[in-house]
Amino acid sequence: MTSTTDNRMNLVVLDMAGTTVADGGLVEEAFSAAAQRLGIEPGSAEHTDQLDYVRATMGESKISVFRHLFGDEEAARRANSAFEEAYGALVDGGRIAPLPGAREAVERLTAEGRTVVLTTGFARTTQDAILEALGWQDLVPLTLCPADAGGRGRPYPDMVLAAFLRTGAVDGVGQIAVAGDTSYDMLSGVRSGAGIVAGVLTGAHDKDQLAQNGATHVLGSVAELPDLLARAEA
Incomplete structure (x- = not known):
């Protein structure tokens, strides 16, 4: 070097x-999948508010985003794992x-x-x-x-x-x-x-x-x- x-x-x-x-909006799709796994229904007011926050903080570390949205560390890590799993599946599907x-x-x-x-x-x-x-x-x-x-x-x-x-x-x-x-x-x-x-x-x-x-x-x-x-x- x-x-x-x-x-x-x-x-x-x-x-x-x-x-x-x-990535054709895969972040939002993967987030929705992760949120649903934590019991937040697509189309609900809570889901809409959280999706707005995800859009506003694009570029931030995803685990930091989930810490803000879900409060405690355990829930944030579960959401992050679900997000990464969903995003990885979408990537494997050729949508990138x-x-x-x-x-x-x-x-x-x-x-x-x-x-x-x-x-x-x-x-x-x-x-x-x-x-x-x-x-x-x-x-x-x-x-x-x-x-x-x-x-x-x-x-x-x-x-x-x-x-x-x-x-x-x-x-x-x-x-x-x-x-x-x-x-x-x-x-x-x-x-x-x-x-x-x-x-x-x-x-x-x-x-x-x-x-x-x-x-x-x-x-x-x-x-x-x-x-x-x-x-x-x-």
């Missing part, structure tokens, strides 16, 4: 679902695909000498299932989930900082570029000190939400990120 002393963005930390991966241009963007960034890391708010088993379904097991040198960064997911900066520490790809956090589709991705990038925090419009949150939470740039998709980095370094 090569360090750099210039202002090249040689470490690129990318979110998965909604940023590089299209790369977003257009995502793989090509990762390959171009890598060819330019940048280290790309993929991150997620899902558990490791689910992240691995997604990578396997896409054939992305060897696409990048490092993938991270909250457990790989001490257990705290977004909006904390821990996964971005874990990528910084574990890759040794850059000398300072200002040489990191972060990209994601949610407000929590933006907060995580800002709190890490990343030099570029790019929001993409292929996922959960819109331009205003991304900008309000610290996006330095808002892109149509991650396919535009290599050109953004090239312009920033020119």
Whole structure:
């Protein structure tokens, strides 16, 4: 791994679902399955309120979401296990695909000498299932989930900082570029000190939400990120 002393963005930390991966609303489906297992009926007022919270906190560690929704740790862990099981089954059913241009963007960034890391708010088993379904097991040198960064997911900066520490790809956090589709991705990038925090419009949150939470740039998709980095370094 090569360090750099210039202002090249040689470490690129990318979110998965909604940023590089299209999952077609599987998070909401898997949540509904998990909630039903805990006795919350689809269509009920409680289910609607909880689903609104899930939508608002897209990008956050899923166990943290369930802790908020269900209160005690045991119920949160049961809900999280049910969610991961349901999501994994949907992934195995073929309902997941790369977003257009995502793989090509990762390959171009890598060819330019940048280290790309993929991150997620899902558990490791689910992240691995997604990578396997896409054939992305060897696409990048490092993938991270909250457990790989001490257990705290977004909006904390821990996964971005874990990528910084574990890759040794850059000398300072200002040489990191972060990209994601949610407000929590933006907060995580800002709190890490990343030099570029790019929001993409292929996922959960819109331009205003991304900008309000610290996006330095808002892109149509991650396919535009290599050109953004090239312009920033020119």
